[in-house]
Amino acid sequence: MxxxxxxxxxxxxxxxxxxxxxxxxxxxxxxxxxxxxxxxxxxxxxxxxxxxxxxxxxxxxxxxxxxxxxxxxxxxxxxxxxxxxxxxxxxxxxxxSSICTIDSFCLEIIRNNFYELEDISPNFRIAEQAEIELLKQEVLEDIFENKYEIEDEDFIKLIKTYTSYKDDTPLKELVLKIYSYIQSNPFPRQWLEDKIEMFNINENLLEEDFSKTFWGDILLKQVKEEVIDSILNLEKIEKRLSLEPELESSYQTIRKDIEQLENLKNNLNNWDKSYEIANNIKFVSWPNKKSTLEIKEQAKNVRDEIKKKMQKTFSKTFIYNSKEAIKDIKDMYNILSKLQKLILEFDNEFSRRKREKNIVDFSDIEHFALQILNRL
Ligand SMILES: Nc1ncnc2c1ncn2[C@@H]1O[C@H](COP(=O)(O)OP(=O)(O)OP(=O)(O)O)[C@@H](O)[C@H]1O
Ligand SMILES: [Mg+2]
Structure with missing residues (x-):
């Protein structure tokens, strides 16, 4: 070329x-x-x-x-x-030369260095996808059965949270889904641990405003971006309306929207204040005085859209006050930790059975290769 x-x-x-x-x-x-x-x-x-x-x-x-x-x-x-x-x-x-697929590259590393790994013997075989899926189901069935038998408390709590009466499929699916999802990460267990720890709110923050927590902070930042954007757009139409004396009432309506949003914006460093203000914002009805001016209709459309967007954001963000929000995250952490334990148990047992059968799957190939490369 x-x-x-x-x-x-x-x-x-x-x-x-x-x-x-x-x-x-x-x-x-x-x-x-x-x-x-x-x-x-x-x-x-x-x-x-x-x-x-x-x-x-x-x-x-x-x-x-x-x-x-x-x-x-x-x-x-x-x-x-x-x-x-x-x-x-x-x-x-x-x-x-090594111009190859990622899988064959990883496989070559493992074949040449299998003695670096405890989990594998040199004559391992790559299992068919169907065999792997079957084994996963088997392992999961066995774990669930055992948990029912010993009436494992954490497990019963998970069953109550995630499944409907007499059907534990949703929990099984969740375990498999999360297990598969985390396999795309170089260090799946650590990754899962880190993500779940994000729900573990620091003791010192439990009595504080929700904005002091990681989650409160993120939510408020998102709302802030949207509020600033909305104010800017409202100000543009406000400016145009201000040039039309006959649209004074529309102008005042927009003015009022802006004032309320400004007030919220200035309090977005505090969750409870924002919660209070957002839940009391009223977008008054648009004046229905007839006008032939095109700008009136345009202004209404822009405003309707902003109103809809803001109301949606408020109703999905400001559901709880600080106390309730923190409690919700704490409850979530509690459940997620139990779910994590179950996933790790599944992971251990699934790995053990693969070792027993002397098989590996494609995600093992990548993870084993990474383990070896990290050691060399
Ligand atoms: N700057 C260029 N001038 C002329 N021809 C070009 C230039 N860049 C690429 N081509 C030609 O465009 C064609 C398509 O390029 P190429 O196969 O590398 O694309 P690609 O992005 O890899 O496509 P795909 O998404 O299908 O993998 C080739 O014939 C290549 O030689
Ligand atoms: Mg190409």
């Missing part, structure tokens, strides 16, 4: 060095071309052998495409430069 004129953005993606880069662009816009050129640039200008690069894809076909296009690109360079021995050597090295 030596005759291609790369765009400025493509050049950035080709030559950027020493930092992580993310290239996101439309289908067919040249992402693979850029990546191939990046590799060629590393080989030729930075004198890095192709077998020292790791190029991973998600699918086998993408890996083959990549390999082929790199080979083509090297041949093109050789055409321009037939004497170049470095380029010729790269063709040989390409055979043992």
């Amino acid at each position: 030596s005759n291609v004129e790369w765009t400025k953005e493509q050049q950035d993606a080709i030559y950027e060095k020493g930092s992580n880069i993310l290239v996101a662009a439309a289908a067919g816009s040249g992402k693979t071309a850029v990546l191939v050129e990046r590799i060629i640039h590393k080989i030729i200008d930075e004198k890095i052998d192709i077998d020292k690069l790791l190029v991973v894809t998600f699918t086998n076909s993408a890996a083959s495409e990549m390999r082929e296009r790199v080979l083509d690109a090297i041949y093109k360079k050789i055409d321009e430069n037939p004497e170049n021995e470095n380029l010729q050597r790269q063709i040989t090295l390409l055979n043992k």
